[in-house]
Amino acid sequence: MHASKYHINTLKEAPAEAEVKSHQLMTRAGMIRKAAGGIYTYMPLGLKVIRKIEGIVREEMNRAGAIELLMPVVQPAELWVESGRWEQYGAELMRIKDRHQRDFVLQPTSEEVITDIARNEIHSWRQLPLNFYHIQTKFRDERRPRFGLMRGREFTMKDAYSFDRDEASAQASYDAMFEAYMRIFTRLGLEFRAVAADTGSIGGTRSHEFQVVADTGEDLIVYNPNSQYAANIELAVAPCLLAQRGPATETLSKTATPDAPKCEIVAQQLGKPLTDTVKSIVLATETDGKPAQTRIWLLLLRGDHDLNEIKTGKLAGFENGYRFATEDEILDTFGCVPGYLGPIKPLKPVTVIADPTVANMSDFICGANDEGFHYTGVNWGRDLPEPQVADLRNVVAGDPDPQGGQLAIQRGIEVGHVFFLGDKYSKAMGATFLENDGKPAMLQMGCYGIGISRIAAAAIEQNHDDRGIVWPRAIAPFEVVICPMGLHKSETVRNAAETLYQELCAQGVDVILDDRDIRPGIMFADWELVGVPVRVTIGDRGLKENLIEIQTRRQETAAKIPVTEALAHTLEQLKSL
């Protein structure tokens, strides 16, 4: 490609609304242009990146035996009613009516359509296993779309759906996808982690996320640097930090702690470590009956720990969801304002659930259910009944890994997700097949997503510097840029540039020759912003000594290379990336 025949249009400034680096840099590099909030045109350079990502994903999906098809963007509501998602999905589901007032959705994923296809196409166990995938435009009507391609409304996603005879076979399909994802993200050239994850609203029982490691990520990954262990913080089991409960050595005493509604202040006032305090969190759930009954719960964490809301949502009795109790409910139950609450003798009976670490604490400090007072020297069994125990907290860096070593935490961007669905959709939609005993059985399903357009943004969040994007070679819009200095004035430069260009093309390198009549400084800045991995600079001065300059995007200075070695050296640099 010659730049003069292409469309390169970089911007000095990113739009004010671009909050994250990838949004800023993709806009400045001319890779995306906004059409509406969360809806972008992929400009030529941006589309090249997307297509390279798609290409790698497609190759590895095919290698893993998945079969590509293409399900429609616009899908009939009937199928979504069958699965139950027409009701369950909130405002993010884009619902539309056609001219005959029939309901449709713009698909955010395609479980319904693929299950409908499966129930019509799969008759016999002989056809199984099957794994269908497509790479298709998706739509989610985010309330506040931001962050460019990181969280768009219209985006490109690869979603695959596996169908198996039984759970063991479905697990094998899941494992094959897991392996394919490992290959995909490795080939994309990204630092990533496969982490155990919560199954969330898609449902099912097993799930892994693929997270691109980046300081700007929204997700927190718990991992052990010395083992394979990695899990989303939502799911990561927090270890009990006290191997066993110590003996009671203090007496229970009620102490004045004026203006100390937080554990940090209480610890300070009492001259005790924060790890001696216990935090009280009051939640409310509603029971099923009519009228619904409200039930109040007291959850206890150590003062330095935070509540994990996903784990909380999985507690027995929390099936219908939960909320923080209102101040009125708290007053009514504890006879005290928040900030001084505790498990000892509340006004009304309340179920107490303690985190495992709290359950092993002794001589601890907690609120006295009396404004301005805390208890010290509190001991389970002696001063209050033994609590229910459940993992309630987020892991923190330094927590011991029960398998050995310490846990660490890093931020990540979710770019892939694999789910074991079981018969969630096949049951709802009656997708059966005939087993070899002639009897119908439910198809066991898995689903597997990769956010194609999101990967482009995540790659940038992970790989950029002050000058612009630093693409991994596999997904760079071009692998090499040739920057001739004064090509419009010097035939020698033009010939040398064209020769190297042709040689690189012949080697299958994706190269662009910048034949625009612009100043070198502007040219260099453009390509550093765009993030092309290797730059070759050719100028009259160097050519007089038979030299050209080669510099990778991460290098600070260029290497001077004899013209005769230009091709070999460029290929070598590429290989090293």
Added chain:
Amino acid sequence: MHASKYHINTLKEAPAEAEVKSHQLMTRAGMIRKAAGGIYTYMPLGLKVIRKIEGIVREEMNRAGAIELLMPVVQPAELWVESGRWEQYGAELMRIKDRHQRDFVLQPTSEEVITDIARNEIHSWRQLPLNFYHIQTKFRDERRPRFGLMRGREFTMKDAYSFDRDEASAQASYDAMFEAYMRIFTRLGLEFRAVAADTGSIGGTRSHEFQVVADTGEDLIVYNPNSQYAANIELAVAPCLLAQRGPATETLSKTATPDAPKCEIVAQQLGKPLTDTVKSIVLATETDGKPAQTRIWLLLLRGDHDLNEIKTGKLAGFENGYRFATEDEILDTFGCVPGYLGPIKPLKPVTVIADPTVANMSDFICGANDEGFHYTGVNWGRDLPEPQVADLRNVVAGDPDPQGGQLAIQRGIEVGHVFFLGDKYSKAMGATFLENDGKPAMLQMGCYGIGISRIAAAAIEQNHDDRGIVWPRAIAPFEVVICPMGLHKSETVRNAAETLYQELCAQGVDVILDDRDIRPGIMFADWELVGVPVRVTIGDRGLKENLIEIQTRRQETAAKIPVTEALAHTLEQLKSL
């Protein structure tokens, strides 16, 4: 690909609603599955065809210098309001509201978004010419979607948009696209015609359609078998069939023609040829003023000719559209019921427009504006004033081509369209650039569409037989199928089949080996239905004599070829297709 790892699911019967061959055969071959009316899943075999079509289109667009990007499916209404199409487009435009009640459309084409991009990206004449294209999902909310991929609601289209400094340069861009389209449809292996076409609702001044020749086509193509001339019947100029007006030899006389409201019956009653009769068509238009005034027109065609409604719509005074006059309007203007109307002394003055052939007729027959009576021996000038003259009729086969020879007519399916738009959109949306004199000028635009998914259907309408589809090689889902007989029982057969399979793969041939454990008859029927161009049959009986069988899809019998020549012969057969 091995068939056992793929998804092949043919059907004995097409759904009752499938009216056209392509819909029937794509469904039976398992290439498409209906998700809703006019909305289909491309199943694996169908998607392969679509991708091959896309690949050829993409290569030739790139070769012609067009630059690929990707505009969104969901587009903001604001841009459509600016262009005026939000008002003009009817119910086929799928309009949607997001959760904030903002208006959007599902794009049927992307003139607005690309013009918005152009006005932001193109600043200077130095950036021109530019041609952007994308291959994207389109939506048109057809009132009665039918015919499978031939007229779907959701479909795949390539649309390109060129931007130029002036009309001459824009014409060059148009010509380059025309040439690219010629290459594309040639490479697709389809019999097609590039025909001059009406510009319709997209507007602009020059336009060609690319029509795939097929008896089942909805369009009529007028062409000269001995020249390059071809035009859509909507546009094709109908020649005057009488070089000059003959002398008046008969006297005007009013003749009883009871129960003869049609020219055919009048001619029969009077024992005259149909070509002596003139047909009266009464139309109404509304003038601009308020209240609108209705104006009545009388159009005259020779009795054997048909009105061309597109040409009629272009008559001076018909700018706001037209309709057929009501019976009340006819009675009021002519004092007579339809069937006996004519241009001689209507009750009220009416503008008479005659087709050129009618204008040169003499001694002709027309209605007498008196129920049950016609005039014979009618002559212009003598019996009634000279008419306005305009081309009003459809060409009929056998009409002389003014350039020599005779015109013929064949049916076609429109699969591509190129338009010169001029400044229609750039003016409406203020898309200017700075000319080399520093002054702003309007971008001159062209737009160029190809119906990707429609091509698949059109290819089938043109290429099928009783057994199924006969794909052109370039877009066949597979180029070669190897059918081993009894592969599950014979290692010899299995080895021979696998060897040839590997050899063909190594040659870059897109081949499938049917390793399913099914009977030969079913296997053959499947592949004839799917339409794979070359079939290689390998069986124990043949192998004993070192022979295999090769048969192209159009051949009635197979050729027996020595095993050692299998690869060479298969490649040769492919090359011949």
